[in-house]
Amino acid sequence: MSNIHEQIEQELENARAVCSTEGANSSDCAAAWDVVEELQAEASHQLQKHPQQTYFEKYCDANPDADECRVYDD
Template identity: 70%
Template sequence: MSDIQEKIQQELEEARAVCGTSGSNSAECAAAWDAVEELQAEASHQKQGKTKNSLEEYCDENPDAAECRVYED
């Protein structure tokens, strides 16, 4: 997770630099901030992770239950 945070920091610095040189109303500035927003959204999705359904939760609590058996070929 720290890897994506480092990437976000790099993109933030780059966006500020681009906007400083090309102006805050330029297309380059908008694109740079879009890249930052995309990385922040990805970090948020990674944080949320996969939620378990009720059967998965039950099997975590009761691994020996018949409903939780896994049969391999």
């Protein structure tokens, strides 16, 4: 996941540079920001596919018999 964040940072820098040299209303500037937006969307999709576990969930995975981790059906 950190790889995509590095790519986002690189493309952010690139977009800022392109927009400062080409102008904020140029097609190159718009295209550079589109790349940033696509990478951010991909990072969001990756998080949805692989949500991070909370510390409590990790604890319960390691200690399924702990009182705190018991699940009661209605």
